[in-house]
Amino acid sequence: MAWHAVAKADDVQEGKVLAASAADKMIALYRIDGTFYATSDICTHAFALLSDGYLDGDCIECPIHQALFHVPTGEVRAEPATEPLRTFPVKVDGEMLMVEITD
Secondary structure (H helix, E strand, O other): OEEEEEEEHHHOOEOOEEEEEEOOEEEEEEEEOOEEEEEEOEOOOOOOEHHHOEEEOOEEEOOOOOOEEEOOOOOEEEOOOOOOOOEEOEEEEOOEEEEEEOO
């Protein structure tokens, strides 16, 4: 297990998505109601960047086929996706956002 610095906390705006990468993983960062989250940035249905998608409350919509995922859990909320998103633990260390990647 390793923690990776991925962005400054101030760079992740409330209600927005920010693309980042760490340990060869493409990651989407979110700030929802003041809490930070991290998921895979790739839709599980087809290759699309969720950081280009639409954040509605605590769900991210894929920009290609409108699959919908619950950001805190990665759970699929609307097809065509059937596989959940990978989520990553996030912590704030000083001004930096850290994401834990276990593989």
